[in-house]
Amino acid sequence: MDSADSSFPPAAHAPAWLPAAIRPAVDALLYSSVLVAAAAASLTASTGLFWQQPLSPRLGLFVFAATLFLYNLDSILPYKYAQPALLSARKRWMLAHRRILLALALLSLACAGWLFVAGLSWHLLAFLGHLAAVSVFYSLPVVRWRQRWRSLREVPLLKGFLIAYVWAAVSVWLPALHLGKALADPVVLILFGRRFLFILALTFVFDIRDYTKDRLSGTRTFPGVFGIRAAQVLALLALLGAALLVPPGLTGAPLGVFTLPLVLAALVVIFARETRSDYYYALLADAVMLGPWLTACWLPG
Structure with missing residues (x-):
């Protein structure tokens, strides 16, 4: 083991409560980004439910397939395995199943393409094109900085903002356009x-998970620059800011239900540690993104 590997914290074991017999299936579900893709589709659906205008199932399936493609494409890129820290269970699983992830990425790309051609409006093409460009260039080198080409994720402190923009655009602006709403509308x-x-x-939260790996690879994230505690405070402030953005007419019990996912996310932030099991991040931190859809289902019509 080289010096870079020795500086990485010990890999956390799978939680004791998870039966060994189902662990391979759970690993496949989590580490192939299926849960992440489901979260993206559910967030998109939650926007339609908020407006009491259920979206076309094809739009949700398109978001699911496109997210599955992009995340699996990123997971098989060579830079992932040239980085110094390969000790986590998640990374080991991804390395052992690269061919499966490639096949899944190609299959999901084909599905996303078919769903777009078969059932979505072509006026969405330019909007989706700029999101696809940001998502692909997030991992591919397009910015020349300090005498070498770098991906957008390597630009200091930009990583989280790019991810947040793409996810918010897909899950709010895309359904708004699909339903014929103006992006400049105050509620939107x-x-x-x-x-x-x-x-x-x-x-x-995920930058806290990758704290040592990002420092070793030179990726400057908020935890790496300001420290883990400061990053947690900033995350909680972001959630507080989200809680203060209340759509008109939402009060009382419905507002409490609408705010619940932010409370759950705050708990995930507070208890985040670099040494947490991969399941903490791949299960809890990803699953909390299902919260807006679940709570939207409870909002009165």
């Missing part, structure tokens, strides 16, 4: 800001 802007801050807070 409030929902976008709320979603942006919600996702931004969760990106800090």
